[in-house]
Amino acid sequence: MDQITVERLDTRACGVCEGCEAPIPRVLPGEVINLVEGAARIATPSEYRVSAPCRHYKTCGGCALQHASDKFVADWKRDVILRGLAAQGVEAEVRPTLTSPANSRRRATFHGKRTKKGVQVGFYGRASETLVDTPDCLLVDPIISGARPAMEALTRAICSRTSTLSLSVTASAAGPDIAVVGEAQLDRKLIELLGSLAGEYDLARLSYNGEVIATLRRPEQAFGAARVMPPPGAFLQATSPGEAALAECVAKAVGDAAKVVDLFCGAGTFALRLASGAAVHGVEAERSLIDALDHGWRHAQGLQTVTTEVRDLFRQPLLEDELARFDAVVLDPPRAGAAAQVARIAEAHVPRISYVSCSPVTFARDARVLTAAGYRLEWVQPVDQFRWSAHIELAAGFALTPQ
Template sequence: MNTLHIERLGHQGDGIAPGPVYVPGTLPGEEVTGEISGGVMAAPKIVTPSPDRVKAPCSHAKSCGGCQLQHASEPFVADWKVGVVRQALQAHGIVAEMRLIQTSAPRSRRRASFSAKRTKKGALAGFHMKGSDVVVAVPHCQLVHPDIAAALPMVEQLATLAASRKGELSVMLTRTDNGLDVAVRGGKPLDAQLQADLGDLSRQHDLPRISWDGEAALLSRPPFLRIGKARVVTPPGAFLQATPEGEAALWSAVQEITRGASRVADLFAGCGTFALRLAETATVHAVEGEAAMLQALDEGKRNAQGLKPLSIERRDLFRNPMLPEELARFGAVVIDPPRAGAQAQVEQIALARVPRVAHVSCNPVSFARDCATLVAAGYRLDWVQVVDQFRWSTHAEIVASLSLG
């Protein structure tokens, strides 16, 4: 039996003791005992608990791998997430004002991807255990909206209908303004019988759409979300901000940064989370690489009233970034790239010297790297806002205001 002192928390949420030894479910300052194998103490006993340790609010916390930090107090998690972003910036020699973190409430997630499989007695739907392919039922999940948690029996029905005996379905549920949008991957081929069964399931649960491997298999009505003045029918399983509150916090920050700019470029625009709202007060050019998301944005624009000109462009900004001569006409740029960041595009923004940049990110490392590029080109990092819409996880969204001095 080994005794360890936890010094800090790693980026994946595990406690780290000298060695290093990784100890899941622990907090800095705790003394723990247990067996070590391969640099991991998988089943620690807490000898001296941290004052930041709390009872997990979810009854599934010990078995489910969906959350990493339910054992930590809310102030601790908030400080830790802000600290991760601060340290990433400091690694590039950047010090910035860190605004108070905005955290989404429990049971507010509007989208979740469940695993479902057939069993000898029927079917099982839920999340995977940590580091395992075992599916754990989560009927009392404290993360997702109650409408999504209540739909788990429907997901199990899907598995009974469409999962192979040894296979596993991935079922993405999205809570839209007019019902749950269901996107399934990994199921049986969609034949006439399965199509009929899905129709029965849709009527039973009043589902607007069921998609099968990216294609609409059944559509009783288009599932939509209100984005500003627009009604947007998102593609099956499309990326959305995880909570309405988180999206509102991100938009509030972007709106503040871009206020007063008459022309704004929205890069990696998705389905129009920012572009459609920006177009209420500014001329906007929205650029996105995914055709289906751009089509959803365009249709949303067409059904909205009172928007200023909003142009769209399909473009791979990784391989073909907008150049300085194209960016020169904009008073502000919003950029919200995937986790890898957008190094090539940021370099072009720096060369163009666009007056203001709203940098949205979901990865502190690539965010800090791209901010460093802009700072080196003469930009000032005015402030950073961390938005936690992935409660009890190690993830966070970031918005930064950058401007020319």
């Protein structure tokens, strides 16, 4: 039996120890652990160790940090951002983490399968293909947990004993919006069955493999004064408190800019809010998201002009002359960051930049390019929408340094 001390956590929130071949999950820095047949047993616990609040935590892979106090998790996520920036030689004020409360996740993807005794609906275990039933998940909004009977019924109706379903559930004011992905062929019989289940379980909308089966009520989301119905299974900020915090940061970074371009704009999370005081041009690669944004703008009251463009910003970033007509840029790219687009922005010298990121590593890389081009990184705000996970999000404000 080897006794070792945990030195730090890696970016997946697993413990790194000297002499260990692989990181160790669910330990904390400073803890002394005994390794017994590869499993960690805590000999000396950290002062930040707590009892996991969820009864599914030991087997479910949906959370990674329920054994740590809220303060530790918030500080650790902030520190990951600081270390990422330091590695790129970038300095900035990184504010304390804003953490969404439990039971606030308004979108989550479950998996369903049939068993000898019935059905299972839940998440996979950590680094495992074993599906864990999670009827009492502490992450999700009550609208999503209330949709569990519908998810079970859909699994029972669609799955064979050898297949699984993906069930993406979004909470809306109109009720659950469920997007199902499965292997079964969508024929007339299945369409009729799914339509019946949508009515029986009072779903706002039900889709299967991207095709809308039933819309009983429009599952809209409020983006400022606008009401938007995103496409089935579309990206949406994970929690309402998290989205509000990010939107406040974006508005602060943009300031009083009269003309704003929102790149990777999605269905208009930030663009439609900013349109209350600025003319906004939204750019996004997916036509369905742009259509949802445009519909929301056209049916809202009191907003300034919002124009849209379908464009793959990885292959065709906006060029310097296109960017020159704007006073501010909003960037909310996927995890890969926006290297090609950031290079163009750096050359265009747009006065203000609001950057929203779900990857501290690619954000720090892009921040180095912008600061080298004369921008000042004024502040970074960590926003934790994925409570108890290793996932880290942030918003940041850049301003062009006067020459």
